[in-house]
Amino acid sequence: MSNIINQLINGIQKGSIYALVALGYTMVYGIIKLINFAHGDFIMVACFVTYSGIILFGLPIWLSLILALVFAVVLGIITEKVAYKPLRNSPRITALITAIAISLLFQNVSQKIFTSNPKIAREIIELKIYHIGDVVINNIAIITICVSIASMILLAVFVNKTRTGKAMRAVSENPDAARLMGINNNKTITITFAIGTFLAGIAAIMYYAYSGYLTPTLGGKLGLYAFVAAVVGGIGIIPGAMLGGFLIGIIEVLPYMVGIAPEYSDIILFGTLILILLFKPTGILGKNIGEKV
Amino acid sequence: MKKLFSFLVLLVAALVFTACGKNDEKETVDFGMLGPFTGSLSQYGEPARKGVALAVEEINAAGGILGKQVVLHDEDDEGDAQKALNAYNKLVDSIDFLIGEITSGTSEVIAAEAQKDGLPMLTPSATAAGVTLNRSYVFRVCFLDPDQGVSMANFASETLKVTKVAVAYDNSDDYSKGVAAAFKAQAEANGMTVVFYDGGVVADSADYKALATKIKNSDAQAVFIPVYAGSIATLTKDVRAAGYTLPLLGADGWDGASTILAGEDGEGDVTPLNNTYFSNHYAADEVNAKAFVAAYKAKYNETPNAFAALGYDAAYLAKAAIEKAGTTDKAAVAAALAQVTYLGVTGEFTYNETGNPVKKIVICQYIDGKVTFKESK
Numbered sequence: 001m002s003n004i005i006n007q008l009i010n011g012i013q014k015g016s017i018y019a020l021v022a023l024g025y026t027m028v029y030g031i032i033k034l035i036n037f038a039h040g041d042f043i044m045v046a047c048f049v050t051y052s053g054i055i056l057f058g059l060p061i062w063l064s065l066i067l068a069l070v071f072a073v074v075l076g077i078i079t080e081k082v083a084y085k086p087l088r089n090s091p092r093i094t095a096l097i098t099a100i101a102i103s104l105l106f107q108n109v110s111q112k113i114f115t116s117n118p119k120i121a122r123e124i125i126e127l128k129i130y131h132i133g134d135v136v137i138n139n140i141a142i143i144t145i146c147v148s149i150a151s152m153i154l155l156a157v158f159v160n161k162t163r164t165g166k167a168m169r170a171v172s173e174n175p176d177a178a179r180l181m182g183i184n185n186n187k188t189i190t191i192t193f194a195i196g197t198f199l200a201g202i203a204a205i206m207y208y209a210y211s212g213y214l215t216p217t218l219g220g221k222l223g224l225y226a227f228v229a230a231v232v233g234g235i236g237i238i239p240g241a242m243l244g245g246f247l248i249g250i251i252e253v254l255p256y257m258v259g260i261a262p263e264y265s266d267i268i269l270f271g272t273l274i275l276i277l278l279f280k281p282t283g284i285l286g287k288n289i290g291e292k293v
Numbered sequence: 294m295k296k297l298f299s300f301l302v303l304l305v306a307a308l309v310f311t312a313c314g315k316n317d318e319k320e321t322v323d324f325g326m327l328g329p330f331t332g333s334l335s336q337y338g339e340p341a342r343k344g345v346a347l348a349v350e351e352i353n354a355a356g357g358i359l360g361k362q363v364v365l366h367d368e369d370d371e372g373d374a375q376k377a378l379n380a381y382n383k384l385v386d387s388i389d390f391l392i393g394e395i396t397s398g399t400s401e402v403i404a405a406e407a408q409k410d411g412l413p414m415l416t417p418s419a420t421a422a423g424v425t426l427n428r429s430y431v432f433r434v435c436f437l438d439p440d441q442g443v444s445m446a447n448f449a450s451e452t453l454k455v456t457k458v459a460v461a462y463d464n465s466d467d468y469s470k471g472v473a474a475a476f477k478a479q480a481e482a483n484g485m486t487v488v489f490y491d492g493g494v495v496a497d498s499a500d501y502k503a504l505a506t507k508i509k510n511s512d513a514q515a516v517f518i519p520v521y522a523g524s525i526a527t528l529t530k531d532v533r534a535a536g537y538t539l540p541l542l543g544a545d546g547w548d549g550a551s552t553i554l555a556g557e558d559g560e561g562d563v564t565p566l567n568n569t570y571f572s573n574h575y576a577a578d579e580v581n582a583k584a585f586v587a588a589y590k591a592k593y594n595e596t597p598n599a600f601a602a603l604g605y606d607a608a609y610l611a612k613a614a615i616e617k618a619g620t621t622d623k624a625a626v627a628a629a630l631a632q633v634t635y636l637g638v639t640g641e642f643t644y645n646e647t648g649n650p651v652k653k654i655v656i657c658q659y660i661d662g663k664v665t666f667k668e669s670k
Binding site for chain 1: 331332333491492497500502503504506534535536554556557561
């Protein structure tokens, strides 16, 4: 029993990382209908900024983390202005391909700078392990889970309760009507992107504390799993990303919980995705809204 | 005009003939080398290249082979089979001897070509059995995957005296699978219990916390995990954080794990590697290796890893074979290599009929991040 609970904690901890990443995906998709495949690579970049700050330049940890967040947001805004804005009126597939190109660009540039040899991050939060009976939990797990839940709540409040959030939803629903109402579409989309990459920065810090295994391609797998999480939960829906993230994290450790061969974890994971797409294409929390004609 | 034309024709003909003549009696011995010198496998390929380059430099300084200087043509393939094939095709007509490739998968592809073209090929480090099988032109410097599993299982039962072991490996990697299977078979033959046999160690994962919890909750007295160094750095960290302090065992893929944990400034925490043992090709503090280690350090200002030692031995084995044959004729060199005896950095070599060396395996131990010679098994 204690094994099941311990593995469940492992799953939720990993899931909360996926949830944080999925929040960024879902947020950008929800507003501008762009699947930003470079999202995972923003996380990678922020991780390497943190690593450079702490280990290569010997900066204090807090400063390195702030730098990573700022760097991610600035890079996000620049990317949006340079790569996505000119494609605003192009077919959606063009923007998607551009996102993949950005992802490859980031990966290859960091490979050039940092080489592809894996790097191991140092502790940014001192690891403390608590034993409750046979159940083992550590402070980083607790922090990761709290940060992702707090991010979700703040994001939901921001989108639903603030003026800017209202503008974002308006742009999402009908960009032309929003412009007629006096909303600055470009500014709103830039803000969306800035928030998306800020979330990537937060996810990067959590990943850095949780795993610390850094390679220029880390965004690929992380991004893919988080994307699955966003789709499973219902893409564009903020609580859906959260739910999807936790679900994917738990599914990943499921073979360890029930004692079957761990090789099956990806089979179960992507099998779940296919089942959900077959029976509820809009995701678990998705609503079936007929396409407007 | 006509005169000018015939003059040009003559000139071209003359050039072509000189070029041919030069090719027939080459004044150099040409070694080709293939390997991943950049990319994620460069931690294996680049040291091997440096080892070969050091040996070639020493050979040339001592007068070359058969009185001719050795020229090394190295081509980076990034560990990609298609790129390796392109590089091979570029090299094949101009070289006398091929050193490489470094990994088993890519070597398999290149070995098939080398056998077809009748080019002697010596891979420093491809450990999969199939690479040299039924290929009279293909040899290797390293031991075979299963040999390491057997040695480590014997080490676990005879030296560590444990009775319950667990095995975790990467099911998608032939190397990992092969070593794990041999370990399990030998462990059971030695009367040990294998408490679990898990294929879920996916390379380059963000974490191995679920596996770490499983190891901690099992009653294994030692765990054998034959995967590569990148994963080992994260894995040992997670396993130790989960509270498992008993021995972890590995194979030659572990070489370099402490460098990754130590990081650029060398100040990272390497203590997760304490109480771990792994089979390897050589140990820098072992007696036959000392001169090589000193020369390598002098040239590159770093400690050679096993791949550097294997590359170094590969170049000297090529020299021994060509000298034994007395010619660079490819068939004669391949036949001579099969008969060669040579005391190298990675052991004392003789070859069996399948192109595999017959030698003892070194077992190393990590002590505060330093690879230390434990015993030969």
